[in-house]
Amino acid sequence: MDGFELNKIVASILLTLVIGMASSLISDALVTPKPLLHNVYIVPGVKKNELLSASTLENDPPPIEPLLATANVENGAKIAKKCVQCHSLEKGGANRIGPNLWGIIKNKMAHAIGFPYSKGLEAKKDTWTFENLNHFIYKPRGFIAGTKMSFAGLGKAQDRADLIAYLNTLSDVPQPLPSSTQESKKNSKKDIHSKSENINQP
Ligand code: HEC
Numbered sequence: 001m002d003g004f005e006l007n008k009i010v011a012s013i014l015l016t017l018v019i020g021m022a023s024s025l026i027s028d029a030l031v032t033p034k035p036l037l038h039n040v041y042i043v044p045g046v047k048k049n050e051l052l053s054a055s056t057l058e059n060d061p062p063p064i065e066p067l068l069a070t071a072n073v074e075n076g077a078k079i080a081k082k083c084v085q086c087h088s089l090e091k092g093g094a095n096r097i098g099p100n101l102w103g104i105i106k107n108k109m110a111h112a113i114g115f116p117y118s119k120g121l122e123a124k125k126d127t128w129t130f131e132n133l134n135h136f137i138y139k140p141r142g143f144i145a146g147t148k149m150s151f152a153g154l155g156k157a158q159d160r161a162d163l164i165a166y167l168n169t170l171s172d173v174p175q176p177l178p179s180s181t182q183e184s185k186k187n188s189k190k191d192i193h194s195k196s197e198n199i200n201q202p
Contacts, residue, residue: 064134065178067161076166079159086149089170098149103171104128105164120146130175133164 080089086097093100099112109124109132110117121144126132135143137160139153154160168174 061134061138061160062157064130064157064161064164067157068130068165068177071161071165071177073162073166073169075159076162076164079154079163080166101167101170105130105133105168105171105175118144118146118148120144130164133167134160137163
């Protein structure tokens with residue numbers, strides 16, 4: 001093998017390496033992977049987004065409704081001690097560092113007249129549903145950017161459920177919790193059933 005032949009071999013090896021590197025760089029630049037918003041494979045028995053929950057956990061607490069069904073109002077009253085340093089809870093109570101929270105469930109956001117709310121909360125123009133409150137007390141700043149409520153958040157889902165169930169009792173019109181609506185649905189079905197039985201009876 002002469003020197004020219006050897007040069008050709010070395011050159012072709014180098015060329016292969018360069019092409020390999022260049023194509024990998026180009027393909028990296030062309031393809032930018034995006035995380036999926038939804039699970040592409042629907043696996044029976046696995047709830048939507050369950051597989052992605054690890055990545056979304058930071059800002060999204062699990063839904064509160066299933067936990068409200070088994071909420072412990074007395075425990076909720078204990079947890080509410082974390083709130084009373086800034087909020088009064090009784091009817092007609094004064095606004096403190098935070099606004100009075102009597103009847104907050106299903107109330108409009110920024111409900112207290114004259115309270116100097118943050119722009120973020122005022123702009124939200126939504127209602128304090130169970131779920132919105134769940135998000136807010138899980139991570140106030142994650143739910144309302146620039147909120148004035150300097151509270152780290154309640155990480156334990158059942159604690160949030162207990163607290164929300166308790167706050168719901170502090171109202172002129174406590175809302176039905178998910179469990180009681182299901183119960184009443186069951187009962188109303190029973191009623192219909194027993195009525196039809198009655199009709200059949202002589
Ligand atoms: C360190 C004081 C502080 C603590 C502790 C605190 N809050 Fe607040 N809270 C505030 C402030 C201040 C605001 C007004 C937020 C804004 O304007 O962005 C607020 C607003 C709220 C609102 C919105 C009221 C409305 O009218 O829209 C709710 C609901 C609420 N807090 C619930 C709670 C609950 C429940 C707890 C206990 C887990 C709690 N807060 C603990 C200071 C506090």
